[in-house]
Amino acid sequence: DAKTTQPPSMDCAEGRAANLPCNHSTISGNEYVYWYRQIHSQGPQYIIHGLKNNETNEMASLIITEDRKSSTLILPHATLRDTAVYYCIVRGRNTGGFKTIFGAGTRLFVKA
């Protein structure tokens, strides 16, 4: 699985959009980009994933660059409850890609 690089921490004002970047320059053609988050003391929670097209769901949007070497998770209107550690993971979809490796993630602080 490709490695990812994320900033260790970010701040965001409540009500504003939070844009969390992730670099995955060694991503291969069959690997998806997944985002999870972990609110303090809880298990990680799935947010969104994508291959090459931009994706949106009720929680967030995922923007993947055309060369797929980086992506951005967007929380359109951050709330205090969005304060968490956000993990960007790149993982293959074919058989054998069962291992999911989590890095250190980005600690997002949403401030009032």
Next chain:
Amino acid sequence: NAGVTQTPKFQVLKTGQSMTLQCAQDMNHNSMYWYRQDPGMGLRLIYYSASEGTTDKGEVPNGYNVSRLNKREFSLRLESAAPSQTSVYFCASRNRDGETQYFGPGTRLLVL
């Protein structure tokens, strides 16, 4: 539908003691995982089971053993606990490769 459950929630052990952490999922998922998370760190994969009857090592398997008892249950055993194994342990499951992982609430283990 309880999702992924873990027992116990908290445990204190003395160095050298043994214990088994239990994990069960009721989503009929094929693959299951054990991670550990040290304070301020990301998750590290200990062992995983791609399907019933199979187990494989992750990033940090030393000092642990696992059993995939049946499709629902995946246990993690510490034969001789060490202070370095003080951590929060998360179990997760997933149906098929490429699909979302679901995490349990975690077991907080302190080894004195």
